[in-house]
Structure formats: C-alpha cells, structure tokens
Amino acid sequence: MSDIDEFISARREANAAVLDQDHLGIKRFFALDDAAYRDGALSGKVKELLGLASSLVLRCNDCVDYHLIQCTRAGWSAAEIVDALNVGLVVGGSIVIPHLRHAIHTLEELQTRPDVSL
Amino acid sequence: MSDIDEFISARREANAAVLDQDHLGIKRFFALDDAAYRDGALSGKVKELLGLASSLVLRCNDCVDYHLIQCTRAGWSAAEIVDALNVGLVVGGSIVIPHLRHAIHTLEELQTRPDVSL
Amino acid sequence: MSDIDEFISARREANAAVLDQDHLGIKRFFALDDAAYRDGALSGKVKELLGLASSLVLRCNDCVDYHLIQCTRAGWSAAEIVDALNVGLVVGGSIVIPHLRHAIHTLEELQTRPDVSL
Amino acid sequence: MSDIDEFISARREANAAVLDQDHLGIKRFFALDDAAYRDGALSGKVKELLGLASSLVLRCNDCVDYHLIQCTRAGWSAAEIVDALNVGLVVGGSIVIPHLRHAIHTLEELQTRPDVSL
Amino acid sequence: MSDIDEFISARREANAAVLDQDHLGIKRFFALDDAAYRDGALSGKVKELLGLASSLVLRCNDCVDYHLIQCTRAGWSAAEIVDALNVGLVVGGSIVIPHLRHAIHTLEELQTRPDVSL
Amino acid sequence: MSDIDEFISARREANAAVLDQDHLGIKRFFALDDAAYRDGALSGKVKELLGLASSLVLRCNDCVDYHLIQCTRAGWSAAEIVDALNVGLVVGGSIVIPHLRHAIHTLEELQTRPDVSL
Numbered sequence: 001m002s003d004i005d006e007f008i009s010a011r012r013e014a015n016a017a018v019l020d021q022d023h024l025g026i027k028r029f030f031a032l033d034d035a036a037y038r039d040g041a042l043s044g045k046v047k048e049l050l051g052l053a054s055s056l057v058l059r060c061n062d063c064v065d066y067h068l069i070q071c072t073r074a075g076w077s078a079a080e081i082v083d084a085l086n087v088g089l090v091v092g093g094s095i096v097i098p099h100l101r102h103a104i105h106t107l108e109e110l111q112t113r114p115d116v117s118l
Numbered sequence: 119m120s121d122i123d124e125f126i127s128a129r130r131e132a133n134a135a136v137l138d139q140d141h142l143g144i145k146r147f148f149a150l151d152d153a154a155y156r157d158g159a160l161s162g163k164v165k166e167l168l169g170l171a172s173s174l175v176l177r178c179n180d181c182v183d184y185h186l187i188q189c190t191r192a193g194w195s196a197a198e199i200v201d202a203l204n205v206g207l208v209v210g211g212s213i214v215i216p217h218l219r220h221a222i223h224t225l226e227e228l229q230t231r232p233d234v235s236l
Numbered sequence: 237m238s239d240i241d242e243f244i245s246a247r248r249e250a251n252a253a254v255l256d257q258d259h260l261g262i263k264r265f266f267a268l269d270d271a272a273y274r275d276g277a278l279s280g281k282v283k284e285l286l287g288l289a290s291s292l293v294l295r296c297n298d299c300v301d302y303h304l305i306q307c308t309r310a311g312w313s314a315a316e317i318v319d320a321l322n323v324g325l326v327v328g329g330s331i332v333i334p335h336l337r338h339a340i341h342t343l344e345e346l347q348t349r350p351d352v353s354l
Numbered sequence: 355m356s357d358i359d360e361f362i363s364a365r366r367e368a369n370a371a372v373l374d375q376d377h378l379g380i381k382r383f384f385a386l387d388d389a390a391y392r393d394g395a396l397s398g399k400v401k402e403l404l405g406l407a408s409s410l411v412l413r414c415n416d417c418v419d420y421h422l423i424q425c426t427r428a429g430w431s432a433a434e435i436v437d438a439l440n441v442g443l444v445v446g447g448s449i450v451i452p453h454l455r456h457a458i459h460t461l462e463e464l465q466t467r468p469d470v471s472l
Numbered sequence: 473m474s475d476i477d478e479f480i481s482a483r484r485e486a487n488a489a490v491l492d493q494d495h496l497g498i499k500r501f502f503a504l505d506d507a508a509y510r511d512g513a514l515s516g517k518v519k520e521l522l523g524l525a526s527s528l529v530l531r532c533n534d535c536v537d538y539h540l541i542q543c544t545r546a547g548w549s550a551a552e553i554v555d556a557l558n559v560g561l562v563v564g565g566s567i568v569i570p571h572l573r574h575a576i577h578t579l580e581e582l583q584t585r586p587d588v589s590l
Numbered sequence: 591m592s593d594i595d596e597f598i599s600a601r602r603e604a605n606a607a608v609l610d611q612d613h614l615g616i617k618r619f620f621a622l623d624d625a626a627y628r629d630g631a632l633s634g635k636v637k638e639l640l641g642l643a644s645s646l647v648l649r650c651n652d653c654v655d656y657h658l659i660q661c662t663r664a665g666w667s668a669a670e671i672v673d674a675l676n677v678g679l680v681v682g683g684s685i686v687i688p689h690l691r692h693a694i695h696t697l698e699e700l701q702t703r704p705d706v707s708l
Contacts, residue, residue: 211447
C-alpha cells in the first residue's frame with residue numbers, strides 16, 4: 001500500500017472510532033470543520049489552500065497530507081501548491097522544513113494519483 | 119490618529135530600526151518575506167489571504183493587521199476575508215477568538231479607509 | 237473602571253461585532269464553544285478548570301481571564317485555581333510565567349468581586 | 355507487545371537515560387513535574403485531567419498517552435475522559451484532531467487494561 | 473519612567489504577587505528557572521543567549537526583554553545579540569518579526585543603560 | 591543502519607526533492623538558513639547551540655537531531671549540550687520531555703560517532 005493509501009485508510013478508521021464515542025460536541029465539531037471548506041464567500045478551492053498553509057505553519061503532517069489531497073482534487077497544480085507552501089515556510093521559519101519535506105513527498109506521490117479520494 | 123494609522127506608523131519606524139542594525143541575514147529575510155507575496159505560480163492576492171490565515175492560527179495581531187491591510191488593498195471583500203478568518207478559527211480553535219475579535223475591529227476600520235497604504 | 241470590568245465590557249462589545257458579521261460558521265463555533273463547558277459526562281465546573289489550564293499553556297491572557305472569571309463563579313477557591321495554574325506552569329515552562337503573573341493579578345481582583353458576571 | 359506496553363517500556367528506558375546524564379536541573383525538573391500531580395489544593399485526580407487537556411491542546415501524543423494512563427488509573431471513566439478531550443478539541447481546533455484520534459485509540463486499549471501501570 | 477524601568481518594576485511587583493500565593497510548586501519552579509542560567513557545564517553568559525533565542529522563537533516579549541537585560545549585563549555586545557536574534561528569526565519565521573521589532577527597541581534603550589539591573 | 595545514518599540519508603534525499611521543485615523563494619530560504627549558522631558577530635559554534643535550544647522548545651525532533659550533529663561537530667561536549675537542553679526544558683516545560691528523551695538518545699549515539707557528517 002502506498003503512503004497515501006495507508007494515510008487515507010488509517011484516517012478513515014480512526015475518525016470512525018472517534019465518532020463512535022458518540023460525543024455530541026465532537027460530532028458537531030467534525031461537521032463544522034467539513035463545512036468550513038465548502039463554497040461560501042470564498043470558493044472551497046481557495047479555502048483548501050488556506051487549510052494547507054495553516055496546517056504547515058502549525059506543523060501538522062497529517063493535516064498537511066489531508067489538505068494536499070483536497071487541494072489536488074480541487075484543481076490546484078503542483079506549482080501552485082509549492083508556491084503556497086513557500087508562504088508557509090517564510091511565515092513559519094526553518095522549523096517547518098521537516099514538514100515541508102513531508103509535504104513535497106506526499107505531493108509527488110499525489111501527482112501520480114489524480115484519482116485519489118478520502 | 120486611528121488604530122490603523124498608529125499601527126502603520128509604528129511598524130514603519132520599528133522596521134527601520136531593525137534594518138538600521140545592518141545585519142545582512144535580517145535584511146535578506148525581510149526581502150524574502152516581501153517576495154513571498156508577489157505574483158508567482160499563485161497570484162499575490164491569493165498569497166496575502168494565505169498570510170492572513172497563517173497569522174490568525176499563529177495568533178499574531180500585528181501580522182493579522184498587516185495582512186488585513188494587504189488583503190483589502192488586493193481587492194478581497196470584507197465577506198471573503200471573514201470567510202478566510204472562519205477557516206483560521208476552525209483550524210486554530212477558540213484560543214484564536216481574541217485575535218478574531220481584533221481582526222474584525224481592524225477590518226471594520228479598513229472598510230472606511232479604502233486608501234490606506236503601508 | 238477596574239481591569240476586569242474593562243475586560244468584560246470590551247469582550248462583550250467585540251464579540252457582538254464578530255457575530256454581526258453574520259457568518260454561519262463563526263456563529264456555530266461560538267455556540268459549540270459555549271456548549272463545551274456545560275455539564276456533561278464531566279461537570280461544567282471541572283471543564284472550566286480544563287479551559288483555564290489549556291489557556292495558560294497556550295499563553296492567551298484574554299482566555300485566562302475569561303476562565304478565571306468562570307472558575308471563580310463555578311466555586312473554585314483561589315487556592316484551587318493557583319494549584320491548577322501550577323500544573324500549567326510545569327507543563328508549559330517558564331515561557332508561561334508572564335501569563336501566570338497576569339493570572340494572579342486577575343485572580344486577586346476577582347477575590348474582591350465575587351459577583352462579577354460576563 | 356501492545357502499543358501501550360511498548361509506550362510504557364520505551365518511556366521508562368528513555369527516562370532512565372535522561373536521568374543518567376546526571377544533570378541536577380533536569381533531575382529537579384522531573385521531581386517537580388511528578389509533584390505537580392500529587393494531591394494538593396486540588397486532588398491529583400483532577401490535576402491529571404488538567405495535564406491531559408493541556409497535552410492535547412499542545413499536541414503531544416506521548417504526553418496524551420501518559421495522562422490517559424494516569425487518568426484511567428485515577429478513576430476517570432472513558433466518557434469523562436472523552437468529555438475532557440472535547441474541551442481540548444474546541445480550545446485547540448481541528449489541528450488537534452490527529453492527536454484526538456491517537457487519544458481515542460489509546461483510550462480504547464486502556465479500557466481492556468484496567469491494571470496497566472507506568 | 474523609561475520602558476525598561478517600567479518593565480522591571482512591573483515584573484518585580486508581579487513576581488512578588490505570584491510568590492505571595494505561597495504555592496510550593498511555583499516557588500520551586502521559580503528557583504529552578506533561576507538556577508538554569510547559572511554557570512554550569514556552560515557559562516551563564518552562553519545560557520542567557522539560549523534563553524533569548526528560545527524566548528524569541530516562542531514569541532514572548534516579556535521573556536525577550538528579560539533575557540536582553542541579562543545578556544547585556546553578561547557582556548554580550550549589541551552586534552552579538554542581533555546575530556542571535558537573526559538565528560531566532562530564521563528558525564521562527566516572519567511571525568517573529570513583531571517580537572524582533574520589540575527586541576531591537578529594548579536593545580537600543582539598553583545601550584544607553586549599561587547599569588540597569590533586575 | 592543506525593538511527594543517525596538513517597536520519598542523515600533521509601534528510602539529504604528529502605531536501606533534494608524540495609530543491610528539485612525549483613522554487614526560487616524556497617531555495618533562497620534554504621541558503622539563508624545555512625548562512626545564519628556561519629561565523630558572524632557570534633561564532634557558528636555558539637549559533638548552533640542557539641539552534642538546538644530553539645528546536646527543543648519548538649519541539650521538533652528532526653531539527654533537534656540536525657543541531658545535535660552540528661553542535662557535536664562544532665566541538666560542544668555532551669555535558670555542555672545537556673546543559674543547553676536543560677535551558678530548553680525549563681523554558682518549554684514538561685511538554686518538551688519526549689523531545690528531550692529523543693535528544694538524549696541521539697546524543698548518546700553521536701558520542702560513538704565523532705566522524706558523522708551531514
């Protein structure tokens with residue numbers, strides 16, 4: 001299984017275990033999180049890119065992977081995504097470099113997997 | 119003097135004092151920072167919005183104010199900016215609310231100051 | 237006006253300005269935030285203390301002040317609150333000391349204001 | 355070996371290696387850290403929950419696992435722990451979700467291991 | 473009163489109020505914090521510089537001011553301090569720039585106050 | 591392959607993949623990052639130690655490993671490095687302990703590898 005496939009399947013299973021706890025607040029948070037990236041005053045496409053940059057500066061590999069998949073599906077090219085990652089690098093500094101490395105690894109795999117879905 | 123005018127003038131003066139230290143690394147960092155928001159694979163307009171969301175989740179009021187001014191100048195509407203701030207709120211959680219309050223205060227002042235420049 | 241009264245009134249006004257933006261996601265987030273501290277599997281009283289410790293380690297003075305007011309109203313004594321702040325100090329390190337100083341200042345004022353409400 | 359057993363044994367060995375460096379400051383910090391969770395103005399039981407919420411918002415899986423074990427041993431039920439995690443989720447935002455997933459995984463394993471000890 | 477004098481006097485008073493709470497854990501933490509910067513395997517002088525860089529990347533103005541005073545007293549020149557701040561800028565990214573501005577302002581005032589003491 | 595050798599080889603490969611994206615901003619950031627640790631007003635040796643403490647308080651294992659290698663090559667002894675890590679522990683709190691454990695593990699391996707190079 002590729003790294004991306006493993007990530008997607010582990011994420012799906014773990015999210016199900018979280019929701020199985022049946023905590024109303026957590027369920028509502030998950031719904032609110034999904035809703036934040038739907039078309040609104042801004043397009044969902046632009047908001048996925050905001051999610052990606054935010055995830056990089058907060059240095060969360062799983063969040064970076066998630067938004068890389070969503071950004072690719074939304075139609076951002078690799079060059080555009082790298083340009084967004086550069087903003088995150090300048091904002092967040094050298095401490096984000098390990099996460100930038102991770103992002104580029106995932107991005108490269110995603111270029112060969114245009115059909116991937118969460 | 120309005121809050122925004124005060125921010126802009128204090129920022130200009132303090133940046134000058136930083137650059138007066140004449141440290142080559144710092145000067146190059148400032149240049150690199152400016153360059154990150156110029157048109158590239160992504161437009162400068164989109165990248166200012168990435169800077170705004172990143173600043174909100176990292177909870178930096180001065181950075182939020184700076185990118186709010188730049189986003190407004192780049193043509194993002196108040197509704198679009200609020201939608202970007204909402205992504206930052208969901209990513210960063212209730213701990214960003216004080217900075218969201220600050221952002222809305224600045225945004226409201228900016229709506230009456232279409233001509234503001236840094 | 238005391239520091240606490242000023243905080244409460246500024247917070248109330250700024251929250252109103254945020255909600256006036258009429259963004260559904262933000263409104264739902266604010267509701268979710270309120271709900272998280274209501275009685276559930278844990279009492280609201282215990283959850284306010286969790287909010288306080290979390291706010292201290294994340295180094296947010298406004299959030300610390302908010303939860304100090306709520307913790308005092310919920311019936312935690314000054315000694316119990318200081319013991320909670322100590323957990324935050326050990327978890328978060330000396331970098332939280334400025335926020336610990338702020339917390340103690342607010343806590344002292346709160347002891348003379350048993351009736352304060354948000 | 356289960357994930358929890360592996361965590362406990364790796365943690366024990368690595369802590370021993372740290373203390374073997376024989377640095378007085380580090381040794382005193384470890385002692386201070388232990389002491390923060392003993393009964394005081396607040397019960398140790400409540401303080402373990404504060405440690406858990408703080409660890410979640412600071413996004414440290416090892417710290418989350420440690421406090422999950424301690425919270426379970428102190429008598430908090432799974433439902434109470436999930437309610438505490440929800441506070442951390444709202445405070446810390448979607449960026450803590452990967453750590454929430456991790457926490458639920460550990461919590462589920464702990465339910466079958468009432469006897470686990472550090 | 474200058475900014476530095478105001479900082480020093482407010483810090484002294486607020487620290488006293490914290491210690492007046494008479495919490496043994498907090499008192500021991502304060503002692504441990506002081507001890508960390510005394511001569512050991514490394515000189516106190518070098519360790520103050522580590523405290524400064526750490527404070528900058530963690531974006532705490534009060535901590536930056538404190539370590540700037542200590543670094544100046546320990547004999548680091550303005551140029552050496554600026555070089556340390558540059559490391560913090562590169563590690564922490566543009567989000568630390570507001571704190572770098574603050575640091576340079578304090579540093580300039582300190583150059584005219586060789587005798588300042590905490 | 592030892593943990594250090596694996597880290598060095600994975601880092602080298604991943605850095606190459608990042609630079610292969612051919613983004614001018616990223617390339618310039620990497621150059622600026624390297625330059626920050628060269629002899630200047632402060633020696634490169636002292637600045638590596640600043641990088642190490644900053645990496646520890648920001649809780650980045652890869653960054654800690656990188657600076658541990660550089661600090662060892664620059665001539666800092668294990669005892670001096672542990673003393674620097676203690677500053678980071680006090681500044682950053684118990685949340686850095688998992689990263690301190692990681693650092694000690696790497697440091698011990700490095701003592702047997704005086705010749706390691708990045």
